[in-house]
Amino acid sequence: MAKDFWSVLNMYLIANIAFIFGFLLYHQVSTPKIRNLYKSDLNHKLFTKYIIPEYFIKIAYTLTLLVVVCYLFTYGKLLLVREDYIPEFENKFLITIAKVISLIGSIILGLVHNKNKYSSWFLIVVITAFTFATGSRITFLILMLYFLTIFQMSGNTKKNKLRFLFQIVISFVFLSYLISLRQLKEHGVVPYIATLFSEDSDIIESVAFNIYYSFIFGVFATARTIREADPNWYYMYVSLNPLPGSMVGWPEVAENLKLTKFMPFTLHGQVFKMGYSFLVFFFLLIGSLFSFFEKKIRKFLINDKKRTAVLFTLILSLFIFYSFEYHLRSAFRYIYYAYFVLLSVYFFQSLWRYIPKKKTQ
Numbered sequence: 001m002a003k004d005f006w007s008v009l010n011m012y013l014i015a016n017i018a019f020i021f022g023f024l025l026y027h028q029v030s031t032p033k034i035r036n037l038y039k040s041d042l043n044h045k046l047f048t049k050y051i052i053p054e055y056f057i058k059i060a061y062t063l064t065l066l067v068v069v070c071y072l073f074t075y076g077k078l079l080l081v082r083e084d085y086i087p088e089f090e091n092k093f094l095i096t097i098a099k100v101i102s103l104i105g106s107i108i109l110g111l112v113h114n115k116n117k118y119s120s121w122f123l124i125v126v127i128t129a130f131t132f133a134t135g136s137r138i139t140f141l142i143l144m145l146y147f148l149t150i151f152q153m154s155g156n157t158k159k160n161k162l163r164f165l166f167q168i169v170i171s172f173v174f175l176s177y178l179i180s181l182r183q184l185k186e187h188g189v190v191p192y193i194a195t196l197f198s199e200d201s202d203i204i205e206s207v208a209f210n211i212y213y214s215f216i217f218g219v220f221a222t223a224r225t226i227r228e229a230d231p232n233w234y235y236m237y238v239s240l241n242p243l244p245g246s247m248v249g250w251p252e253v254a255e256n257l258k259l260t261k262f263m264p265f266t267l268h269g270q271v272f273k274m275g276y277s278f279l280v281f282f283f284l285l286i287g288s289l290f291s292f293f294e295k296k297i298r299k300f301l302i303n304d305k306k307r308t309a310v311l312f313t314l315i316l317s318l319f320i321f322y323s324f325e326y327h328l329r330s331a332f333r334y335i336y337y338a339y340f341v342l343l344s345v346y347f348f349q350s351l352w353r354y355i356p357k358k359k360t361q
Contacts, residue, residue, distance in 0.1 A: 056108055221269065300312070
């Protein structure tokens with residue numbers, strides 16, 4: 001076991017070297033203008049106190065109401081208690097709408113926090129409560145976007161940074177709690193809260209394990225993945241395929257990529273298992289991609305598009321987080337999400353240029 005552990009650490013070292021080399025390689029092949037962009041100090045661009053229009057709070061109330069309506073129309077009483085984590089019901093598109101609106105709403109609530117503090121708190125609690133009742137990990141993203149927006153709006157102060165650090169820690173503990181809820185026999189807001197006060201519940205131990213798993217056990221999970229996984233190129237093809245899982249046979253493949261019922265293979269374990277050549281190539285590619293997106297993020301910051309820059313930072317951070325705990329496919333999809341968002345930004349920017357503008361007299 002000790003030999004496996006040191007072998008995994010050696011692979012992590014090679015992966016990090018390949019990542020850094022890929023990052024620097026993209027940097028070096030860039031034009032001098034782009035290289036200067038990497039050297040720019042953009043800390044002053046991270047904090048801005050916007051003048052928020054009064055009607056934003058009305059938008060926040062409207063979005064919150066829409067979230068509540070969407071969940072009531074789909075889950076209904078199942079928000080309180082249900083047997084299945086994800087029940088069968090119609091109008092699933094309403095759940096997707098609710099999730100998207102929740103993310104948008106969390107940003108708007110963060111923007112209005114300074115002017116409408118109590119309303120902001122109340123509405124984010126409502127959105128979080130309904131999302132929490134579904135057991136979805138998007139609850140964590142909602143909180144992070146809310147805290148991040150408030151952080152940006154509160155200035156470059158030590159107090160603000162310490163508060164944000166505390167909020168990150170609390171959010172991460174909450175995420176570990178959310179992950180632990182999936183193993184319960186019953187789901188919904190009632191059993192989710194009740195399990196905290198039940199003497200027979202092991203939820204506290206489960207949360208502690210998830211925290212341990214994220215920071216430490218990921219290395220051991222990777223070692224076990226290497227030991228139990230097969231170097232299967234078909235699995236790699238399915239894992240990296242951007243098409244929906246149902247179209248490429250992912251549900252069937254996913255069943256073969258588990259250490260236990262609740263513990264999937266890790267991205268690192270899957271990549272390491274394919275050999276050193278693939279390991280180096282993969283992390284060279286990841287390093288180059290991160291260098292590319294750093295360039296884009298810096299450009300967005302220079303052009304005062306801080307929200308877009310933060311969004312890309314969050315998406316790429318999720319890739320890193322998921323890579324220690326989940327399959328290659330589960331983590332790598334965030335790279336595709338980043339490209340999709342980037343293409344969407346380009347599309348709407350191009351569309352905006354062709355929209356007729358009202359001429360001023």
